[in-house]
Amino acid sequence: MYYYLYRLVSAFVTLFILSAIVFFGTVILPGDVGRRILGGLASETAVAELNRQLGTDRPVIEQYSSWLGGLLHGDLGTSFSMRVPVGELLAPALLNSAILTLLILVLLLPTAIVGGVLAALLRGRPGDHLITVSAMAATTVPDFVIGILLLLVFSLGLGWFPTSATAPAGSGFLLQLHHLLLPALCMVIGLGGYVLRMVRAGVVVALESDYTRTAFLKGLSPAAVLFRHVLRNGLMSTVAVISSQIGYIFGGLVVIEVIFNYDGIGRLIYVAANQKDFVVLQTGIIIVGSIYFMVSILGDIVHSALDPRTRFKR
Amino acid sequence: MLRLPLPVPLKISPLLMICGGIVLFWAFVSIFGEMIVPHNPLAISVMERLQPPSAKHIFGTDALGRDVLSRVFVGSRSVLFISLAATTIAISWGTIFGLYAGYFPGYLSDVLLRIFEAFMALPVVLLSMVAVVALGPSSITVILVIGILFIPVVAKTVRAVVLGESKRTYVAAARLLPERPLVILVREVLPNISGTIVVEATVRLGYAIFITATLSFLGLGVQPPTPDWGLMIYESFGLVSAGIWWPVFFPALAIASLVISISLIAERIFRNER
Numbered sequence: 406m407y408y409y410l411y412r413l414v415s416a417f418v419t420l421f422i423l424s425a426i427v428f429f430g431t432v433i434l435p436g437d438v439g440r441r442i443l444g445g446l447a448s449e450t451a452v453a454e455l456n457r458q459l460g461t462d463r464p465v466i467e468q469y470s471s472w473l474g475g476l477l478h479g480d481l482g483t484s485f486s487m488r489v490p491v492g493e494l495l496a497p498a499l500l501n502s503a504i505l506t507l508l509i510l511v512l513l514l515p516t517a518i519v520g521g522v523l524a525a526l527l528r529g530r531p532g533d534h535l536i537t538v539s540a541m542a543a544t545t546v547p548d549f550v551i552g553i554l555l556l557l558v559f560s561l562g563l564g565w566f567p568t569s570a571t572a573p574a575g576s577g578f579l580l581q582l583h584h585l586l587l588p589a590l591c592m593v594i595g596l597g598g599y600v601l602r603m604v605r606a607g608v609v610v611a612l613e614s615d616y617t618r619t620a621f622l623k624g625l626s627p628a629a630v631l632f633r634h635v636l637r638n639g640l641m642s643t644v645a646v647i648s649s650q651i652g653y654i655f656g657g658l659v660v661i662e663v664i665f666n667y668d669g670i671g672r673l674i675y676v677a678a679n680q681k682d683f684v685v686l687q688t689g690i691i692i693v694g695s696i697y698f699m700v701s702i703l704g705d706i707v708h709s710a711l712d713p714r715t716r717f718k719r
Numbered sequence: 720m721l722r723l724p725l726p727v728p729l730k731i732s733p734l735l736m737i738c739g740g741i742v743l744f745w746a747f748v749s750i751f752g753e754m755i756v757p758h759n760p761l762a763i764s765v766m767e768r769l770q771p772p773s774a775k776h777i778f779g780t781d782a783l784g785r786d787v788l789s790r791v792f793v794g795s796r797s798v799l800f801i802s803l804a805a806t807t808i809a810i811s812w813g814t815i816f817g818l819y820a821g822y823f824p825g826y827l828s829d830v831l832l833r834i835f836e837a838f839m840a841l842p843v844v845l846l847s848m849v850a851v852v853a854l855g856p857s858s859i860t861v862i863l864v865i866g867i868l869f870i871p872v873v874a875k876t877v878r879a880v881v882l883g884e885s886k887r888t889y890v891a892a893a894r895l896l897p898e899r900p901l902v903i904l905v906r907e908v909l910p911n912i913s914g915t916i917v918v919e920a921t922v923r924l925g926y927a928i929f930i931t932a933t934l935s936f937l938g939l940g941v942q943p944p945t946p947d948w949g950l951m952i953y954e955s956f957g958l959v960s961a962g963i964w965w966p967v968f969f970p971a972l973a974i975a976s977l978v979i980s981i982s983l984i985a986e987r988i989f990r991n992e993r
Contacts, residue, residue: 419833430849541982541983545982549932553968556959655842659844678848
């Protein structure tokens, strides 16, 4: 219990540091906000007036504390460029990204687990080599390269999938799924390779353990050994691995949502960065950071619920 | 006694030879770029816009009539230079912080680790976007951003091995001599963790290329008209839906070939090290 309290407190401390990094990085370092929005040709008075409207003429500490105070009270601020409350931009974007992430995980988990277990069972043989080397290769190729290659082959070459992830308004579940499949596949390939290697590592440890040998020696069938002893132990760490990769998923979402023109949190942050919309950029990044910590603490809780041994180590 | 990073010679498999060949090829091309390519990578030719691959332009031409093959070859320079420079920053500072945090555990090291965790909490792509917005897009920004963002990762890896090493008897012996901590760290501990550092450097290089290319693709890295793989894809991406695949396909293939080769080599060095 104390452990989770500690995790929670340290997550808050880390988020606080992060908010300072992001705030000072986007507002203070580059200097005059009004000047950067209006450009070099705008008059001095116009720049001063915009700075007054945006509140960016106040002392740095005051700006930071009012932004942070607003965040803590649920007031996310107003977008500089789109003139709407940031909450109204973030909520639908988060929902869209959550849908895409869900599809990614639904496709990724079975593939990575089956592949990883297979590689572990074949360990040292050519089959294992083939699976691990391809997984390694898939992990290291940037998501946007995977996205482009998939788009060129399956969308333009073969015409199997649409080029945009956004289905026409009012389309049914299957049509939406059809639009989302190719973008999801980019992540399944990129992240799947990593998860697969982690699954393989966990299962190999379990396979080579004393309890597995004992299970074999007491005459259990190979299937019983695999499902009841090896997988229950070997897949335990996969939960932790997946929750730790949520940050990577967000990074990938930026690129995939840009390539496939999908209105998610990644594309929103990207557009905000390009339009110098600092409020959306800061708040979006803090929200992503908070989700990251929630998921990683949740992953820890699930992990220790599944595996009592990890509880004693803490 | 200085231990070489690679105590056992690498077992050369055919796969490793192919990967090494690809990396050497890109290194060669990035050095001799303009001297060996068939066309000037910056030469605009309105008459030859968007030519599909042909005998004259093997990879075709882009929207400004520039030769894609020449641009892909010369474009290897920026990505290799940026990622090597960033890796150098990350490895040197990460090693210094890692040595410190591992050898002097305590209050200051804890604070250091907390700050590192804050940096590691966010996807590198997102943090880089913040930094590029703050500092403006350029090669220098990208080098600094990737270099600094990778310091925590390297520091944590180095700290973990230093924690283990400082419990070994040779460190205790050096302490009893007594040697100064700086001498122990540099002359005793550092040579013993050089293997880990070499592995980390290779892995980081692969990721640095990953991020460099991604930032260029988002228009946040190298700026036009410099030939650069990610930037070429960014510039020509809008043409893909019109069926113009060559200005995008060949740089994508180049990135894939380089990162896959480097990471497979890293993997082999890692297994060798263990």
